[in-house]
Amino acid sequence: MAAFPDSASLDGGRLLPLAEDFYTIQGEGRHAGMPAYFIRLGGCDVGCAWCDAKYTWNPRLFPPAEVDSVVGRAVASGARAVVVTGGEPLLYPLGPLTDALTGQGLRICLETSGSHPFSGRFDWVCLSPKHRRPPLEEAFARADELKVVVGSEEDFEWAEENAARTSEKCRLYLQPEWSAAERMMPAIVEYAKARPQWNISIQTHKYMRIP
Numbered sequence: 001m002a003a004f005p006d007s008a009s010l011d012g013g014r015l016l017p018l019a020e021d022f023y024t025i026q027g028e029g030r031h032a033g034m035p036a037y038f039i040r041l042g043g044c045d046v047g048c049a050w051c052d053a054k055y056t057w058n059p060r061l062f063p064p065a066e067v068d069s070v071v072g073r074a075v076a077s078g079a080r081a082v083v084v085t086g087g088e089p090l091l092y093p094l095g096p097l098t099d100a101l102t103g104q105g106l107r108i109c110l111e112t113s114g115s116h117p118f119s120g121r122f123d124w125v126c127l128s129p130k131h132r133r134p135p136l137e138e139a140f141a142r143a144d145e146l147k148v149v150v151g152s153e154e155d156f157e158w159a160e161e162n163a164a165r166t167s168e169k170c171r172l173y174l175q176p177e178w179s180a181a182e183r184m185m186p187a188i189v190e191y192a193k194a195r196p197q198w199n200i201s202i203q204t205h206k207y208m209r210i211p
């Protein structure tokens with residue numbers, strides 16, 4: 001497994017391994033359709049077979065970048081919101097990044113598997129639990145949104161196990177795994193209709209043909 005840069009080598013988070021940053025539309029979950037500046041950090045140790053960001057897994061491919069420069073580009077984009085994603089962003093100390101974004105008045109959303117300790121402050125946390133490396137307990141308390149990827153019938157049980165650990169404020173979403181969407185969608189629709197605490201998330205950015 002790739003070695004991930006530690007806090008000291010990242011100057012406490014003033015540097016971060018940046019895979020890419022760009023202004024786009026959030027495609028999934030509660031904020032689907034919202035313009036947002038995406039900050040995608042490189043490095044992930046979860047290894048989901050269906051991951052559509054495998055190019056981010058190896059952090060060595062992404063030399064640490066200055067947080068201030070990234071924040072400057074986010075501000076210049078005109079975006080009101082930022083999505084911090086990966087890879088798995090919680091591998092790294094996120095305090096300096098989120099402090100700087102907050103200082104610029106930007107709303108900060110996090111996309112995480114919850115498998116590493118939290119750092120930084122966020123206005124919205126989307127927890128997407130993964131079988132291969134389940135969330136830490138603290139992630140459930142922090143989650144504003146639980147987004148469970150469904151690739152087979154067995155994933156409904158996994159969804160309920162995770163939902164049972166969330167707080168009352170947490171919105172629940174089932175999202176078909178892209179390659180299984182056509183096959184699984186009828187079952188997901190019926191599941192949500194019968195259990196209306198669940199909502200359905202689809203990857204609308206793939207229909208919009210945007211990253």
Ligand code: SF4
Binds near residue numbers: 046047048053130
């Ligand atoms: S946690 Fe996210 S980035 Fe990491 S392998 Fe899974 S889907 Fe990909």
